[in-house]
Amino acid sequence: MSRQYGVISKEKALAGGRAQYKGYKDLIVYQLAYSLAMEVFRETKRFPVEERYSLVDQLRRSSRSIAANIAEAWKKRKYEKLFVSKLIDCSGEAAEVEVWLDLSLDCGYLPKEKHEHFVGRYDEVSRMLYSMINQPEKFCRS
Secondary structure (H helix, E strand, O other), X not given: OOHHHOOOOHHHHHHOOOOXXXXXXXXXXXXXXXXXXXXXXXXXOOOOHHXXXXXXXXXXXXXXXXXXHHHHHHHOOOOHHHHHHHHXXXXXXXXXXXXXXXXXXXXXXXXXXXXXXXXXXXXXXXXXXXXXXXXXXXXXXX
């Protein structure tokens, strides 16, 4: 099965046809973004106290923003351009997270294995978002 179904559950993909979503929480991209935000939260608890109001704050805020913007995009899906715009915002936040992760690695706060894990997963989020951006008609209602 191709990765084009990366934004819906496997069960819905196997059912064939157009997926019927009950809400944004059905989207795998939302589930992954939310899960990653929680992982980032737990990991940044180990960062030095002096980074609490700078690097930790930025990393947590941008990681949480992705899931929040996906939810907002979903609520605006009646308007395709607004939907796409919010998804582009999500993608920008994912790129920002990667910069903060790079800084965390270079400052010695994040182990290389964790950095690779997070960067790989945020890259996956970005690919799913761009799949949605490039095919908004699959998600927008008329």
